[in-house]
Amino acid sequence: xxxxxxxxxxxxxxxTTDRVLPWVSTxxxxxxxxxLAWGFFFTPDDYRxxxxxxxxxxxxxxxxxxxxxxxxxxxxxxxxxxRRHHVSALAARAAAPVGAVMTVIxxxxxxxxxxxxxxxxxxxxxxxxxxxxxxxxxxxxxxLWAAIENDDTAADLTSVLxxxxxxxxxxxxxxxxxxxxxxxxxxxxxLDKEEHVAxxxxxxxxxxxxxFVLLFIALxxxxxxxxxxxxxxxxLQARERLG
Amino acid sequence: MIALLGRDMRxxxxxxxxFGLGLAFFLIVVTLVPFGVGPQSALLARIAPGILWLxxxxxxxxxxxRIFALDWEDGSLDLLATSPLPLEAAVxxxxxxxWLTSAVPLIVAAPLFALLLSLPQAxxxxxxASLALGTPALGVIGTFGAALTVGxxxxxxxxxxxVLPLYVPTLIFGAEMARxxxxxxxxxxxxxxxxxxxxxxxxxxxxASAAVLRxxxx
Amino acid sequence: xxxTVRDLGVARGGVPVLEGVSFAVSxxxxxxxxxxxxxxxxxxxRTVAGLQPPIGGRIGLEREAMAYAAHADGIKATLSVRExxxxxxxxxATGDIGPALDAFELDALADRPxxxxxxxxxxxxxxxxxxxxxxxxxxxxxxxxxxxxxxVGLFAAAVRAHLAGGGLALMATHIDLGxxxxxxxxxxxxxxRALAPDDFDGAFL
Numbered sequence: 199x200x201x202x203x204x205x206x207x208x209x210x211x212x213x214t215t216d217r218v219l220p221w222v223s224t225x226x227x228x229x230x231x232x233x234l235a236w237g238f239f240f241t242p243d244d245y246r247x248x249x250x251x252x253x254x255x256x257x258x259x260x261x262x263x264x265x266x267x268x269x270x271x272x273x274x275x276x277x278x279x280x281r282r283h284h285v286s287a288l289a290a291r292a293a294a295p296v297g298a299v300m301t302v303i304x305x306x307x308x309x310x311x312x313x314x315x316x317x318x319x320x321x322x323x324x325x326x327x328x329x330x331x332x333x334x335x336x337x338x339x340x341x342l343w344a345a346i347e348n349d350d351t352a353a354d355l356t357s358v359l360x361x362x363x364x365x366x367x368x369x370x371x372x373x374x375x376x377x378x379x380x381x382x383x384x385x386x387x388x389l390d391k392e393e394h395v396a397x398x399x400x401x402x403x404x405x406x407x408x409x410f411v412l413l414f415i416a417l418x419x420x421x422x423x424x425x426x427x428x429x430x431x432x433x434l435q436a437r438e439r440l441g
Numbered sequence: 442m443i444a445l446l447g448r449d450m451r452x453x454x455x456x457x458x459x460f461g462l463g464l465a466f467f468l469i470v471v472t473l474v475p476f477g478v479g480p481q482s483a484l485l486a487r488i489a490p491g492i493l494w495l496x497x498x499x500x501x502x503x504x505x506x507r508i509f510a511l512d513w514e515d516g517s518l519d520l521l522a523t524s525p526l527p528l529e530a531a532v533x534x535x536x537x538x539x540w541l542t543s544a545v546p547l548i549v550a551a552p553l554f555a556l557l558l559s560l561p562q563a564x565x566x567x568x569x570a571s572l573a574l575g576t577p578a579l580g581v582i583g584t585f586g587a588a589l590t591v592g593x594x595x596x597x598x599x600x601x602x603x604v605l606p607l608y609v610p611t612l613i614f615g616a617e618m619a620r621x622x623x624x625x626x627x628x629x630x631x632x633x634x635x636x637x638x639x640x641x642x643x644x645x646x647x648x649a650s651a652a653v654l655r656x657x658x659x
Numbered sequence: 660x661x662x663t664v665r666d667l668g669v670a671r672g673g674v675p676v677l678e679g680v681s682f683a684v685s686x687x688x689x690x691x692x693x694x695x696x697x698x699x700x701x702x703x704x705r706t707v708a709g710l711q712p713p714i715g716g717r718i719g720l721e722r723e724a725m726a727y728a729a730h731a732d733g734i735k736a737t738l739s740v741r742e743x744x745x746x747x748x749x750x751x752a753t754g755d756i757g758p759a760l761d762a763f764e765l766d767a768l769a770d771r772p773x774x775x776x777x778x779x780x781x782x783x784x785x786x787x788x789x790x791x792x793x794x795x796x797x798x799x800x801x802x803x804x805x806x807x808x809x810x811v812g813l814f815a816a817a818v819r820a821h822l823a824g825g826g827l828a829l830m831a832t833h834i835d836l837g838x839x840x841x842x843x844x845x846x847x848x849x850x851x852r853a854l855a856p857d858d859f860d861g862a863f864l
Contacts, residue, residue: 331606331609334602334605334606335606337602338602338603338606341599341602341603342589342590342599342603345590345593345595345596345599346593347672348672348673349673350673351656351657351659354653354656355589355653355656355657358589358649358652358653358656359589359603361649362585362607362646362649363606363607366606366607366609366610369610369638370606370609370610370613372610373609373610373613373614373634374609374613376613376614376617376630376631376634377613377617433673433674436672436673436674443749444745444746444749444750445746445750447746448735448738448742448746451737451738451742452735452737452738455737455738456737512733514731515731515732515733515734515735516729516730516731516732516733517733517734517735518733519705519710519727519729519731519733520727520728520729520733520747520788521750522710523708523709523710523722523725523726523727524747524750524751524792525723525750525751525752526750658710658711659710659711659712
């Protein structure tokens with residue numbers, strides 16, 4: 199029976215992703231170019247924020263991805279712990295640097311946006327602070343992967359760290375909220391019509407988010423392939439050393 | 442279990458580093474802060490709760506890698522893992538021994554150091570209470586970090602990188618409780634949150650630490 | 660009491676080193692594992708002792724029956740010989756350390772800090788710990804490293820006493836221990852065969 203776990207076989211994964219990768223990459227490029235061009239050049243300026251509002255086309259998708267990539271890593275870690283599929287652990291490893299970069303993009307664009315809006319590059323606003331803490335979690339996760347030589351040991355330890363880290367990241371979010379109420383504007387994407395951005399900004403934003411998601415999928419496929427090949431090379435070398 | 446606690450305490454006392462080093466480090470941090478921010482008592486009094494909490498946190502961090510590293514090097518960790526003592530219990534006992542030898546002296550010395558930073562009279566009780574309530578969480582979280590990095594070369598720096606982000610909620614609620622107490626505000630909410638974190642991690646995290654330790658012993 | 664191992668496979672660093680290892684040791688018997696360096700003797704012993712999971716096969720006894728001694732003795736330099744042993748006696752809930760001190764002639768050293776012992780004396784202390792555990796299966800990795808002839812004799816006597824009491828022992832060693840009754844198992848034939856390099860499943864090999 200065809201099951202999703204079929205793709206957890208490294209070779210099957212590489213075969214499948216090889217076929218999908220060109221399409222996903224092209225779609226990501228198209229969505230990003232179209233979404234950003236639409237957002238930057240074909241939407242009006244905001245009546246309050248002027249043209250600075252257009253940074254949301256980078257800021258919001260990056261921030262969303264920063265959180266969602268961590269959640270994806272959490273799921274992949276759980277799959278590794280429960281079912282011990284190597285591809286799952288390697289996919290989590292492959293996603294981490296992408297997530298870290300997304301977090302940096304969110305922080306940097308946030309700072310650039312904050313300068314004209316709040317009059318300062320950095321404020322200890324709860325959301326910004328939470329993202330800074332999330333970035334620290336990404337750093338720790340990647341450092342732990344890099345520090346351990348045995349791949350299975352590294353996969354086990356980083357998975358547990360990801361699990362524990364998720365709980366503490368959530369806890370930190372509440373703690374930070376309690377600590378400082380903040381100046382951040384409300385959610386840009388919300389079902390509540392009162393809160394979220396106007397439709398003119400909304401559709402290009404959705405396209406940009408789709409572009410970021412596709413870009414992430416393409417990058418994770420590519421990086422997971424690299425991890426699988428590197429892992430295979432190390433395994434072959436180890437076998438050779440043993441004779 | 443009592444045997445392990447007794448052994449760890451005895452080792453900490455005989456090695457000399459256990460009690461003294463963390464305390465000396467705490468004192469140095471407290472001494473250096475006025476050099477950095479200036480000697481005005483009003484300013485020092487305002488930041489004292491935060492500084493004392495940070496100092497205690499860093500002093501706690503300093504001795505974390507000793508929790509498992511020494512037992513790992515001389516092979517006793519292997520022997521402990523094959524002993525009748527469940528690894529979860531061994532981990533908890535080691536965290537307790539670490540708390541008794543490194544955190545309790547800090548809690549006891551905290552009022553003295555608060556004096557150096559001209560903490561207002563009202564702040565002493567909340568400060569000591571918040572440290573007593575929060576440092577167990579620091580110890581247990583740190584034990585998890587130590588279990589993750591045991592056996593790694595250059596594990597010390599990595600340990601700090603892994604553990605410090607996990608310390609964020611404890612630090613926020615701990616320092617907030619001390620600060621509110623100092624300013625005569627209601628401390629109930631941060632106190633309950635701090636207690637919740639402490640009891641939560643004491644109940645759950647030893648299982649994660651033991652699991653991670655087993656992986657590292659493989 | 661019998662230790663049966665059937666079709667056991669073990670891996671070191673994710674790479675299989677031994678497979679299909681089967682043997683049985685019953686009460687009163689010693690089995691000595693032989694094989695060139697790197698074949699996986701230590702890995703096999705650690706697997707039997709329950710420190711790492713096997714990649715295949717079965718071990719017929721639960722890990723609660725095993726007492727394990729590795730290359731490192733787990734000795735705390737700042738504790739005395741007596742304190743070191745008493746700690747393990749407490750952990751294993753066996754109480755009396757007298758017989759262990761006697762068996763390895765450690766009485767005279769009992770109150771010396773363990774850090775001041777010679778390598779051979781430390782080894783004797785490490786082996787005395789096995790007596791203190793009170794467990795029926797001794798799993799020993801190179802037990803006589805740095806022991807002199809007389810101490811090897813002490814060790815052989817301690818093993819015989821253990822066997823006479825219904826225990827059994829599994830050890831890896833290159834040195835003649837003076838245990839003529841011991842059976843020897845050569846691990847050479849159990850070396851894991853190389854998988855075809857293009858078999859790309861599971862563990863990448």
